[in-house]
Amino acid sequence: AMDTSADPGDDFYEYVNGEWLETTEIPADKTNYGSFTALADEAEQQVREIIQDASATDAAPGSAEQKIGDLYNSWMDQEAIEARGLEPAQADLDRIAGLSSHEEIAAAMGDPALGAPAPYAGYVDIDSKQTDRYVFYITQSGLGLPDRDYYLNDDQRFQDIRAAYVDYIEQVFTMAGMEGGAEKAQAILELETAMAENSWERAKRRDRSLTYNLMTLDELKDYAPGFDWDATFEAAGLSDQDEFVVRENDAIQKLSATFADTPVETWKDYLTFHYIDGNANALPKQFDDANFAFYGKTLSGQPEQRERWKRGVSVVNGTIGEAVGKVYVEQHFPPEAKAQMEELVENLRIAFERRLDNGVEWMGAETKEEARAKLAAFTPKIAYPDEFETYDGLEVVEDDYYGNRRRAQVWGWNDMISKLGQPIDRGEWFMTPQTVNAYYSPNRNEIVFPAAILQAPFFDPNADPAVNYGGIGAVIGHEMGHGFDDQGRKSDGTGTLRDWWTEEDNERFEALAGSFGEQYAAYEPIEGYTLNPELTMGENIGDLGGMNLAYEAYKISLEGEEAPVLDGFSGDQRFFMAWGQVWQRLYRDEELINRIKTDPHSPSEFRVNGVVRNMDEWYAAFDVSEEDALYLPPEERVKIW
Known part of the structure; x- marks a missing residue:
């Protein structure tokens, strides 16, 4: 994937991804393409097989298999949809x-x-x-x-x-x-x-x-x-x-x-x-085609509609996703991977504690004590929920996609509002296991990592630790960091929205965040469209904090030993390269502008270059000097977490 002719200090993103960026084309049915998309495509194919197996089963009425198969079949029956007008x-x-x-x-x-x-x-x-x-x-x-x-x-x-x-x-x-x-x-x-x-x-x-x-x-x-x-x-x-x-x-x-x-x-x-x-x-198809022509082509620059079966997988995932997820986990997620992930998370927690002790010089003792309490209270959820949703009461009929959609809408709403007045369900997940993503919930103080993201290039149980910590380790650190970004920090360890910061610490944090934001305000991913640092602040802080935490955790994992040189690269170099390749991504112009306006995440290039240039360890690993384009003087490098 690399372009080793590029100078890592001038454009680290190009250095680690240049060959991939040059030779990869965005598929015609996508608005963007990268590591996340490739994994999502793989999960999509695996889910398709699960759905097809369910469709071929003589399933009992009301069973998960019946609902999965009949929902998918009702979507795929275009003739019936067309005939009903x-x-x-x-x-x-x-x-x-x-x-x-x-x-x-x-x-x-x-x-x-x-x-x-x-x-x-x-x-x-x-x-x-x-x-x-x-x-x-x-x-x-x-x-x-x-x-x-x-x-x-x-x-x-x-x-x-x-x-x-x-x-x-x-x-x-x-x-x-x-x-x-x-x-x-x-x-x-x-x-x-x-x-x-x-x-x-x-x-x-x-x-x-x-x-x-x-x-x-x-x-x-x-x-x-x-x-x-x-x-x-x-x-x-x-x-x-x-x-x-x-x-x-x-x-x-x-x-x-x-x-x-x-x-x-x-x-x-x-x-x-x-x-x-x-x-x-x-x-009927004319409505579907017109919708795609505007929202897909005009608004997002997507040349072609996705194949019917792919959209059908999305329909099933979006409607009864946990029913599919239960089978997905059984077939595609090894239990030993969960144990290894839990070890990674624990190392990240230890790394955060160490940074609070030694690396967060701008924060006072009183606020640090509250931060430690929040860190101790946070809950990691790895791979899949302990209990899966059964979708009891949802009626799915094989030849009635419109009705299935409507009934699912009502079922989902009623299921949601039924929580009101009930005890808090701490086991609830808001992503299915087959989702290639992760999230932090501030009012639950928890991070959630579905099974589908726990694969290469993010995580490989057999991979070099530098790659795992630079990949999934930094993503874990990113999600943990959301508890301490410009908005997540406003909740305490119980998830309660309250100000637990001293006034002095708050002022210092705001100054650091402001300096970081000024860096991102100068980035122009496409001519005429600069990044909005206020919109992207939380994700940018999450990226920088996540990398600092992951680097510290990587060093903990080495237990004082020196990392080997592999393929001519040191452990530190491989750590940063892994982060850079996790975010390899191409965008269509329309999609990129849309994201600049609406997405709290910075485009991938700046999730890489914007972060590494603030880390002293990167400068040392790649011998970056003041002659390089990404160089920042030490006093301008932002260190928050």
């Missing part, structure tokens, strides 16, 4: 057409069977300030384009996207046999533009100090009176709830006013379009 959606479309008041609109928006968008969305999670209970969170929503910038930015690219969006909306109405599509499309764009103007920017939405606003129902109704909260909550099954956490509080207030000021007819058109668009893949 709009008939499966007609009752819901007639219902929307018959709405006559803002109260009825609000009720429709709350009905999980419709799955309709609204100026708000909601979900159940642990209460960040009362972590022994669940609460319903309310957050801004309702836009059809990826971000408010797509409505408000006057660059030609965004003007073209808005024009294509209007054309697509008109096309949906025309295909559905409804008149006045052009006028309706323009009205929907104007409505969504007004909603965008009233919405918070993504960077602001990251701020956990701003996004916890507990209100009683009466307080919410007084604060945001333009929306009929009683009607929407009754339809959503939430009428017994008296308290809610409102995330973007004044945005919800303004969006509620927009709701009241917008005519019922416009809301009906908005609901009609989004209902059809949201169900496009369960409708």
Whole structure:
């Protein structure tokens, strides 16, 4: 994968990935491609085989095998979907057409069977300030384009996207046999533009100090009176709830006013379009193709639609993924790998403790004590949950994909809100075992690593320790670091949102983070589009902290011994090379711009070069000097964790 003719000090990302970057093409059915994607493709093929086995089984009604097989078969039966036309959606479309008041609109928006968008969305999670209970969170929503910038930015690219969006909306109405599509499309764009103007920017939405606003129902109704909260909550099954956490509080207030000021007819058109668009893949091919032409080709630059079977795997994973995951783990995850991962995690924890003792010079003793308590309390979850979801009560029918989709929507919503008033389920996972990803949960203080990511190049039980620590070790450190990034640090060891920092330590942290952000603000992945350090701050801190922790843990694993030289590379060199190759990735321009605007992660090149240039050990490993492009003077290298 390497281009050894490149100078690692000028462009380390090119040095470790240059040959791969030069010779690899993004598959026509993808918007980007890299190490994560390659592993995801492998997992996708393995899941396909699991699904096909289930489909070939004479399964008992209601069993996991029956649901897996019948859901997939209903998706693959394009002839049946085509033959039914709009008939499966007609009752819901007639219902929307018959709405006559803002109260009825609000009720429709709350009905999980419709799955309709609204100026708000909601979900159940642990209460960040009362972590022994669940609460319903309310957050801004309702836009059809990826971000408010797509409505408000006057660059030609965004003007073209808005024009294509209007054309697509008109096309949906025309295909559905409804008149006045052009006028309706323009009205929907104007409505969504007004909603965008009233919405918070993504960077602001990251701020956990701003996004916890507990209100009683009466307080919410007084604060945001333009929306009929009683009607929407009754339809959503939430009428017994008296308290809610409102995330973007004044945005919800303004969006509620927009709701009241917008005519019922416009809301009906908005609901009609989004209902059809949201169900496009369960409708005749012309709807599915039009949806892909806009969201896939125009918005993301993806030349070709994915094969039907691949999309079917995604449908099954997204609907009953844990049922598949149980089999996936049995077939593809060796138990000894879990034990080795647990050892890696423990070494990372020890490394963090050592850095708190010796490497975090800017933090005072009082805050360090709280940090140690948080570190001691955090929980790692490796590979798969102790108990898998059984999807009891979900009806899946072999020849009814539209109905399966709708029933799953309602089942999922009811399953989520059933948590309210119940004890906290500490065993719950929010990714399936076959997912190539990982996450940190601040209000649970836990890191979660599904089985599918625990493979090369991230992790190999037989690999050189330098490679494992530079790969999965740094990813583990990254997720642990989220508990101590600019937002995760606002919760304590119990997951409770509270300020446990001294004022002096907070000021020093903010200064370091600000310096780090200035580095990323100078990066321009594509001409005219620089990174937003406020949006990417948490992930950037996670990357830098994760690498520092992983390096320390790697040294612990050597138990004082010198790492061997392999293929002419020292242990330290292999450690940094592993990190660089984990993030090898190519992007289509449209996708890269989309990510710059919406993704809290920096593009891969900067996850590598932006991190290593802040680590003294990298300079020593590759003999980097002030003549090299990535060189930073020692006093400008940021060390946080």
